[in-house]
Amino acid sequence: MLGLIKPWVADGLQSRPTFRIAQSHPWAISISIMTKLSISVLSFLATTFMAHAEPTDLQKIELKDIEGKKTSLQAYEGKVVLVVNVASKCGLTPQYSALEALYQKYKDKGLVVIGFPCNDFGGQEPGTLEEIKEFCSTKYQVTFPMMDKLHVKGDEQHPLYTALTGKDSPFPGVVKWNFGKFLISKDGKLVARFGPRTTPNDAKVTEAVEKALK
Structure with a gap:
C-alpha cells in the first residue's frame, strides 16, 4: 500500500506531496516465497516425470x-x-x-x-x-x-x-x-x-x- 506523507513548508514554499511504500508484513513475504517455491518444485517434478515415465x-x-x-x-x-x-x-x-x-x-x-x-x-x-x-x-x-x-x-x-x-x-x-x-x-x-x-x-x-x- 502507498502512504501519503503530509506536505511540509520550506523557505516559505510548500513542497509537492511525497509518497512512500508501506512496509510489507513478514507473513505476506513468506507466503509469496513459499508459493514461488511450490510452483518451481511442481514444475520440476512434472518435467522429470514426463522425461522418465515408468515403463508399462x-x-x-x-x-x-x-x-x-x-x-x-x-x-x-x-x-x-x-x-x-x-x-x-x-x-x-x-x-x-x-x-x-x-x-x-x-x-x-x-x-x-x-x-x-x-x-x-x-x-x-x-x-x-x-x-x-x-x-x-x-x-x-x-x-x-x-x-x-x-x-x-x-x-x-x-x-x-x-x-x-x-x-x-x-x-x-x-x-x-x-x-x-x-x-x-x-x-x-x-x-x-x-x-x-x-x-x-x-x-x-x-x-x-x-x-x-x-
Whole structure:
C-alpha cells in the first residue's frame, strides 16, 4: 500500500506531496516465497516425470532379438509397435511383403513392426535364427526388427504373449495361427488386435495404425 506523507513548508514554499511504500508484513513475504517455491518444485517434478515415465508392464518384459541380444519393448518407447508372430513355411508367409510395405510407409511417422518367429503351428518355423534371418531378408527384403524364437501359447508361452492374450489383456484369447497381430500404442498399451488372415494392408489395420500415430 502507498502512504501519503503530509506536505511540509520550506523557505516559505510548500513542497509537492511525497509518497512512500508501506512496509510489507513478514507473513505476506513468506507466503509469496513459499508459493514461488511450490510452483518451481511442481514444475520440476512434472518435467522429470514426463522425461522418465515408468515403463508399462508390456515394456518391462525381457526379450531377445534375432542376434541373441537382450532387449525389450522399452527400446521402442514413444513409437507405435505392431507385434506379429511369423513363420517361414506357412501359407500366410507372403504377408511378410505387406508387413514390410506397412513398415516402410509409416516408419518415419513412428511405426515399428516386430517379427517374432514361432514354431507353434504345424512346425512351420523349424529353421535356426540365422536361417530365418537369411530367408526374410533375401525372399521378402525384410528390414523391420526380428526377434528370437518364442512360444505364443502352451506351457512355454512367453511372458509377452501371456500379457497380450491373458485374462488381463483388453483383447484376451489364445493366438490361433501364424501372423496374429497386436498393435501397441506410443505409451506401451495394447490398443488393437487382428487375426492371422487380416492382412497388414487391410483398411482396419491401416486405420488403427494411423489413429495410434496421431
